Amino acid sequence: MRLPKLSKLELQIMEALWTSGPLAIREIQEAFPQKGRPAYTTVQTMVYRLEVKKALRRARKIGNAHIFEAVISRDTAQRRLVDEFLSLFGGRMQPVMAQLIEAGNLTQKDVADAERLLRDLARRKKEP
Amino acid sequence: MRLPKLSKLELQIMEALWTSGPLAIREIQEAFPQKGRPAYTTVQTMVYRLEVKKALRRARKIGNAHIFEAVISRDTAQRRLVDEFLSLFGGRMQPVMAQLIEAGNLTQKDVADAERLLRDLARRKKEP
DNA sequence: TTGGTCCTACGACATCTGTCGTAAGCTAGC
DNA sequence: GCTAGCTTACGACAGATGTCGTAGGACCAA
Numbered sequence: 001m002r003l004p005k006l007s008k009l010e011l012q013i014m015e016a017l018w019t020s021g022p023l024a025i026r027e028i029q030e031a032f033p034q035k036g037r038p039a040y041t042t043v044q045t046m047v048y049r050l051e052v053k054k055a056l057r058r059a060r061k062i063g064n065a066h067i068f069e070a071v072i073s074r075d076t077a078q079r080r081l082v083d084e085f086l087s088l089f090g091g092r093m094q095p096v097m098a099q100l101i102e103a104g105n106l107t108q109k110d111v112a113d114a115e116r117l118l119r120d121l122a123r124r125k126k127e128p
Numbered sequence: 129m130r131l132p133k134l135s136k137l138e139l140q141i142m143e144a145l146w147t148s149g150p151l152a153i154r155e156i157q158e159a160f161p162q163k164g165r166p167a168y169t170t171v172q173t174m175v176y177r178l179e180v181k182k183a184l185r186r187a188r189k190i191g192n193a194h195i196f197e198a199v200i201s202r203d204t205a206q207r208r209l210v211d212e213f214l215s216l217f218g219g220r221m222q223p224v225m226a227q228l229i230e231a232g233n234l235t236q237k238d239v240a241d242a243e244r245l246l247r248d249l250a251r252r253k254k255e256p
Numbered sequence: 257t258t259g260g261t262c263c264t265a266c267g268a269c270a271t272c273t274g275t276c277g278t279a280a281g282c283t284a285g286c
Numbered sequence: 287g288c289t290a291g292c293t294t295a296c297g298a299c300a301g302a303t304g305t306c307g308t309a310g311g312a313c314c315a316a
Contacts, residue, residue: 005302038304064312065264078227088209093234096210097241097245101245103207103211105214108250110221111239111243111246114239115243117225118234118235121230122236135273153294167277168292169278176296191284192294
């Protein structure tokens with residue numbers, strides 16, 4: 001399972017680790033906004049499942065509490081997410097972009113950045 | 129449930145209806161590629177569930193077979209999908225775009241189209 | 257040393273998805 | 287009219303996800 005599928009809640013947990021580095025269960029739980037924060041054992045269960053999926057691991061212990069760290073990088077997980085998402089559109093970008101723009105999720109700056117990145121990429125390919 | 133969440137398989141079924149118009153279960157099933165095509169009753173179950181979710185409905189009958197038609201539009205479903213997806217990234221477009229480009233999913237044409245669309249949108253807002 | 261507090265390890269359970277099988281009904285052709 | 291074949295309506299089941307509760311062990315402070 002090199003690129004395990006992560007659910008929304010699992011991603012939120014990984015996000016805490018990616019953002020703050022190794023954390024204890026309690027700290028991960030407290031990284032959730034008070035409003036709608038899942039119970040301690042809910043977070044615990046998800047962390048254990050992420051451990052089974054090899055998305056994170058026990059790094060060390062402080063007192064009797066385990067400290068967990070991410071094994072999968074944010075980039076890796078995001079790549080997986082994007083792929084998954086695109087497959088839902090049959091890989092056709094057009095409707096995706098259109099939707100993003102209509103909804104106002106895509107700004108001129110985003111597009112400009114995209115253009116620059118594309119140019120860089122093209123150059124790297126031409127002159128390796 | 130104005131915008132029910134649709135799973136991957138459910139979306140594939142809706143896709144058949146969006147593409148071909150009202151269909152019978154058998155036709156929906158046959159819209160799947162031979163390779164890995166789900167059993168007739170699997171499609172049937174999903175169609176029934178989509179009916180409960182009000183994503184489609186029985187339009188009429190031909191012989192003893194029901195003909196189903198989409199109630200939710202492709203656009204509506206895609207908007208839901210994009211929103212869902214963006215929420216996984218905390219609404220930050222930057223990593224999404226970067227990922228799309230790195231993976232080669234975004235072409236210069238896509239970006240050009242995006243730019244044009246953005247301009248149109250901006251104009252529409254300025255001169256309503 | 258003895259509580260009180262915190263953490264761990266499990267187990268439970270409801271939903272949602274994806275997969276089908278089966279029984280019974282309807283149809284169409286012979 | 288009768289039977290072969292396709293449909294429908296249901297029921298079942300396994301795996302993933304999200305939610306927790308509980309029992310018992312570990313640790314610290316008095």
